Amino acid sequence: NAGVTQTPKFRILKIGQSMTLQCAQDMNHNYMYWYRQDPGMGLKLIYYSVGAGITDKGEVPNGYNVSRSTTEDFPLRLELAAPSQTSVYFCASSYVNTEAFFGQGTRLTVV
Amino acid sequence: AQTVTQSQPEMSVQEAETVTLSCTYDTSESDYYLFWYKQPPSRQMILVIRQEAYKQQNATENRFSVNFQKAAKSFSLKISDSQLGDAAMYFCAYRSARRLNTNAGKSTFGDGTTLTVKP
Numbered sequence: 678n679a680g681v682t683q684t685p686k687f688r689i690l691k692i693g694q695s696m697t698l699q700c701a702q703d704m705n706h707n708y709m710y711w712y713r714q715d716p717g718m719g720l721k722l723i724y725y726s727v728g729a730g731i732t733d734k735g736e737v738p739n740g741y742n743v744s745r746s747t748t749e750d751f752p753l754r755l756e757l758a759a760p761s762q763t764s765v766y767f768c769a770s771s772y773v774n775t776e777a778f779f780g781q782g783t784r785l786t787v788v
Numbered sequence: 789a790q791t792v793t794q795s796q797p798e799m800s801v802q803e804a805e806t807v808t809l810s811c812t813y814d815t816s817e818s819d820y821y822l823f824w825y826k827q828p829p830s831r832q833m834i835l836v837i838r839q840e841a842y843k844q845q846n847a848t849e850n851r852f853s854v855n856f857q858k859a860a861k862s863f864s865l866k867i868s869d870s871q872l873g874d875a876a877m878y879f880c881a882y883r884s885a886r887r888l889n890t891n892a893g894k895s896t897f898g899d900g901t902t903l904t905v906k907p
Contacts, residue, residue, distance in 0.1 A: 708893045719794075719879060719899035727893040735894070765831065773887060774840070776823055777895065779833040 678703050683768050683780035690758040690787045698753040698783050700768030706778070708771045709751040711735075711743065713764040714782075720767065726751055758787045790815045790891070792882050794898035801870045802906050808855075809865045809901045811880030819885040822856070822863045827900070828876040836878070839863065841885070867903075875905045 712720035722735030769777040801807035
């Protein structure tokens, strides 16, 4: 099992550009999450999903969009990138009653 | 909304000593899960220990144990016989056990405690 795979690992965007962060898991988890982590800070929930076709906003959803068309994939879309979106992004997945399994993270810089 | 508070941004401990990291949370739910994760400089998130709210017994994993006080909404982590490899940022996390409706599956993290282990 690969676990949770995030791509890319690093990316530099210019202000106003858009991009999609990819996340895939092969553990058949029904729950999936996107978090952002600013330097020295905790994880802030952006969006989450409890199953294919179901998504919900977390604490900091503005400027982001998600979709969940399959159990395995949960891409995060950034529209009109802003410097405030410079952060490390983590995707995670879990069953209802288990711990979350995290990807390696994507370091995004918006310049 | 559920919130998780870690009131100690930084802690330090002497190698082989014991340290306790604090975590409090706020929720109106009766059924939920609590977790402690470790994040070393590699950035990888590693589960340390988990607790189900319906269990009264405190979880233990080798040198790691928790003090779960449901009425006080407190979930502290005790690390015994601290080792140099324990140095990391530690996060407390809450997840709703709801399977339907609002907040089903929602998971919230605290801001973390940076633990330094002195040789």
